[in-house]
Each structure stands twice: as structure tokens, then as C-alpha cells.
Amino acid sequence: MQRRNFLAAALAGLALGPRAFAAGNPVMAAAGSPMAASGSALMAAAGAAAPDAEALLARADDYRNFRGKAFSFDLALTSFDADDGDKSFEMKVEVLDSHTSLVMYDAPVSERGKALLMERNNLWFSSPGASKPIRITPQQRLVGEASNGDVASTDFSGDYAPSLLASEAADGIDCHKLQLDAKPGTLATYSRVHLWVRADNAQPVRAEFFGPSGKLIKTARYTRFEKVAGAGKAQLVELEIANPLNPGRRTVMKYRNFKVGELPESHFTVAYLGRLR
Structure with a gap:
């Protein structure tokens, strides 16, 4: 009953x-x-509210920077090309904030002395053979499939407006899919980005990058994270960028030797860039 x-x-x-x-x-x-x-x-x-896109993106960016603190790291880039062969580069990167960074070439010896400066809405390049630093764009290719902006920028939040597209699986992982649209007047490297972040902790999983015409120009996988001593959190230490039109071309970026702490503001000026030549 x-x-x-x-x-x-x-x-x-x-x-x-x-x-x-x-x-x-x-x-x-x-x-x-x-x-x-x-x-x-x-x-x-x-009735539960959908995840907030801006909050998700900020959490995803935390895996690439140190929450507003200045920091530096060593960057190794290896370009794999079935036609032109493999090439490797070593760089030292200093980051003052989300819009200010300095990239200095260290190896090979033939590249030593070259440097990139991201200064708010300007990107400068200096080399030993140039009379003075010149302005460049973040879209220009730096090494293999990695562009200037891929190396100089360590977050998305400053340059892109996010929206939540879906909650779906990516590479077998439950994710939130974000669409990032370039903000006007910024140094955004791409017109649009699709970014998949883990549903449980917002850790980036993979991304697709689109040009002004809407064409897919490259993809990325965030392949390795490690806990950084003194930071108390996991940090991105390996990223793989691929060419969707040419499977034989890809670039692996490895980040190591993170150091968090104050950096001289004088390093982030065009005048200092000229002295590195």
C-alpha cells in the first residue's frame, strides 16, 4: 500500500x-x-546558473601566469617540419604584467642578441644588425608555428572577450568550450579563439585559432602542467602548436626555471631593447 x-x-x-x-x-x-x-x-x-565565462578564462590564465606578479622563465622552442627539418631555439622571457614582456634570444648563437618587447599596444623587435628597434605585429611568425604573440603574451583575458559556447568533451575530458573574440585596440594575436578548459578546474586542454576571415589557422594542445616551487599551483610547462593544413609542421614550447619576483621596469622600454643589440 x-x-x-x-x-x-x-x-x-x-x-x-x-x-x-x-x-x-x-x-x-x-x-x-x-x-x-x-x-x-x-x-x-x-536552475543552476551556467559557468561565468570571464571567471573561467581568468582561472585558465592562472595556469600561464602568476596572478598579477612579475616573473621570468626560460623558453625552449622546437620546430618540427617534415620539409625544412627541425630547428631549436632558447629564449629568456621576463613578464612585468599581462601587457608588458621582454623576450631575449639565447640560442643558437646566430640568434643571440635578438629581442622582442611587448609594451602595452606596441610590439618591438631588435636585432644586432638593425640600427634601431622596429615595430612588428603579434601575428608574424617567430619560430615554426609559433607567432610573436604566442611567445610574448601569457594570458587571454586582457585581449579577448569570452563567451561560453558549450559544455562538451575534448580529448576525452569533460570541458567547457569558450569563444574568445579579440577586443578592439588590443594586441590580440588572433581574431577569434575557441578554448576548451577542464570542467573541474578550468585547466586549458586545447585551442583553435582563427584569422580575420574566420579561417582556422592553427591548433594547440596544452600537454603538460607541473607544480612550480613557491607558487603553490600547477603551471603550464609544455604546449604544442600544430598547422591544421600541414600535419607535418608543429612547434613544441617548453617552459622551465620559473622565478617569481620584482623585475626592473627599466627593462621594459625601447631604450633598453636597443642596448641588448
Whole structure:
């Protein structure tokens, strides 16, 4: 008899819809039943707010920087090209904030003395053979599939406006898919980015990068994260960029020797860039 009454109450609740589960509804007056609890949980889940896109992007950026603190690291880039052969480069990168960074070439010896400076909405390049630093764009290729902007920028939040597209699996991982549209007047490297971040902790999984015409120009996989001593959090230490039109071309970026702390602001000027030549 109890089971029959329980089923009757449940069917009545389904017939009446969500209002049947409201507190005080006579149909579910015996609200201590398992069905009542289950119904309440389902309604709570249905009414839960979607993840905030800006908050997700900020959390994803935390894996690439140190929450507003100045820092430096060593960067190794290896370009794999089935036609032109493999090439490797070593660089030292100093980051003052999300819009200010200095990239200095260290190896091979033939590249030593070259440097990039990202200074707010300007990007400068200096080399030993040039009379003075010149302005360049973040879209220009630096090494293999890596562009100037891929190396000089350590977050998305400053240059892109995010929106949540979907919650779906990427590489077998439950993810939130974000669409990032370039903000006007910024040094955004791409017109649009699709970024998949883990649903449980917002760790980046993979990305697609689009040009002004809407064409997919490259893809990326965030392949390795490690806990950095003194930072108390995991940090991106390996990223692979691929050419979707040429599977034989890809570039691996490896980050190591992170140091968090104050950096001289004088390093982030065109005058200092000229002295590095």
C-alpha cells in the first residue's frame, strides 16, 4: 500500500510539472520521501546558473601566469617540419604584467642578441644588425608555428572577450568550450579563439585559432602542467602548436626555471631593447 501511494504521488508530481515539487504542495506533502528529495535535486540542478565565462578564462590564465606578479622563465622552442627539418631555439622571457614582456634570444648563437618587447599596444623587435628597434605585429611568425604573440603574451583575458559556447568533451575530458573574440585596440594575436578548459578546474586542454576571415589557422594542445616551487599551483610547462593544413609542421614550447619576483621596469622600454643589440 505504501508503495502504491508513493507511485501515485510521483506520477501526480510528473503530471503537474515543477510546481508539484514546490514546498507545501499537497501532492508532495509527504516530502520526506526519496522521490521528493530526488525531485528537489533535479530542479536545483536545472536552475543552476551556467559557468561565468570571464571567471573561467581568468582561472585558465592562472595556469600561464602568476596572478598579477612579475616573473621570468626560460623558453625552449622546437620546430618540427617534415620539409625544412627541425630547428631549436632558447629564449629568456621576463613578464612585468599581462601587457608588458621582454623576450631575449639565447640560442643558437646566430640568434643571440635578438629581442622582442611587448609594451602595452606596441610590439618591438631588435636585432644586432638593425640600427634601431622596429615595430612588428603579434601575428608574424617567430619560430615554426609559433607567432610573436604566442611567445610574448601569457594570458587571454586582457585581449579577448569570452563567451561560453558549450559544455562538451575534448580529448576525452569533460570541458567547457569558450569563444574568445579579440577586443578592439588590443594586441590580440588572433581574431577569434575557441578554448576548451577542464570542467573541474578550468585547466586549458586545447585551442583553435582563427584569422580575420574566420579561417582556422592553427591548433594547440596544452600537454603538460607541473607544480612550480613557491607558487603553490600547477603551471603550464609544455604546449604544442600544430598547422591544421600541414600535419607535418608543429612547434613544441617548453617552459622551465620559473622565478617569481620584482623585475626592473627599466627593462621594459625601447631604450633598453636597443642596448641588448
